Amino acid sequence: MTEFFQSLGMNYEFAWFTATIAGVLLIALPLMLAVAMIIYVDRKVWAAINLRRGPNVVGPFGLLQSFADGLKVFLQETIIPSAANKGIFILAPIVTFTVALAAWAVIPFDAGVVLANINVGLLYILAISSLSVYGVVMSGWASNSKYPFFSAMRAAAQMISYEVSIGFILVCIVLFAGTFNLTGIVLGQEAFGLGLINAFVVHPLIFPIWVMFFISCLAETQRVPFDLTEAESELVAGYQTEYSSMSFALFWLGEYANILLMCSLNTLLFFGGWLPPLNIDLIPWFDIPGIIWFLLKTFFFFFMFSWVMATVPRYRYDQLMRLGWKVFLPLSLFFIVVISGYLMATGHFGGAA
């Protein structure tokens, strides 16, 4: 995009600056729209599984429900509890929202369509997702109230535990792809399965770690079987209890942006990103733009997230910790050893060898 702005007669630095700002807006604004629609989808899927109708009043099929909700919270009064620690109380939702958006900078939507194609893309994602716990912890402490504080304690422990297993799972993928760059990882999946299927997940050693990754994603984004931080039967609304108006909306937007990020990570790391599923040109698959494939796959994973939400009951907290530390951690370590051994034996080392 820098070249386009240079062709308008700008010098290189200014063209780069304008292009980056334009890129940020091109990602962030559709993302906000996507979050609004995905909340609607979430509620519709949930309703359909429960044999209800879901939102169906505002606009055709209730499509405008999320925007009506957004307008409602926008017009509410912002309440700051008198016992709260004001600065941190206001900062917490801002941190959550900013961090949720920042991770999208390295996500490639198509070949070359990425804001920052950095070498350490996967590490950047890990770093940013480890920051997202701060929004929750800060809000829980600053609210100066029991339930948000319990919620913050739970969130801190839960997210650190599952980040460990996510880290090990990502190491397995990096071993296969031979690079930390997300574009490189997607390109490494081209014709991976028998020269036919564009996905890492078909490999018998990768399928189990994908299952672990999906479950860890649910825990990392605090989705339903692991949503102990906002368990309404125990903690009112968790860390959001004292929030109202836009500060509450920022938490919501950040949460769903994080969920979409995890869905797109599933797509990029295990299901071939923007590549069509099969590497043969039976029907004109390669004429469909890559971004369509990417969005379709991401949407499929979001559907799976909603499906899980409507199906399974909430975990108990000690079982959650047991699953993270006693099941996933040893299993993912074991898989690192097995996969390294397999790669050594077969001499297949992705792009690095």
Next chain:
Amino acid sequence: MIQTITFYLFAVLVIASAVMVIMSRNPVHSVLWLILAFFNAAGLMVLVGAEFIAMLLVIVYVGAVAVLFLFVVMMLDIDFAELRAGFIKNFPLGIAIAAILLAELVLGIGAYRVGAIELGTPDGTSAPLLDRSNIESIGALLYRDYIFLFEAAGIILLVAMVGAIVLTHRKGPADARGQQDIGKQNRRRPEEATVMKQPGIGKGVEL
């Protein structure tokens, strides 16, 4: 130009937040300022081209160590009057440590300005590997040149971890609280857990 601006932005923020770490009254605020300092230090490392170290700094220190820090500090019940009383008592020790640190700084900078220490001629084995990414160069150094030290550090950490677990782990009787058998809990059926009683009117239930 932009590098200079960015450097001064990060550098000023690092120093300012480091000052705020010791200046702020509330320990939780101190930890949050410390996190900001870590973050800006990572920014400085990106600026000198060490992006791998920068990401590790954020993942390890900001993402894990500082969260645990915050976790502990948040649960403290702080009495500010007591803190100030302790301040007077510890004042002489504090002054002594500050003087030692200042002397070290002055000596260090003085020695540096006299000239570099002669370390012998490099034999070329540890020459900087150009045209390689950060990760590859660090990997080559750790796993080829310094493999013994690296593995030794790993074993020491493992022993420390085992030691910490041995020190805190208490093995109680099998039926004590905290020694759960998850499999047994999941196998439990309603028939084992509940009984149906139909007491007559005016009569209690025998349990």
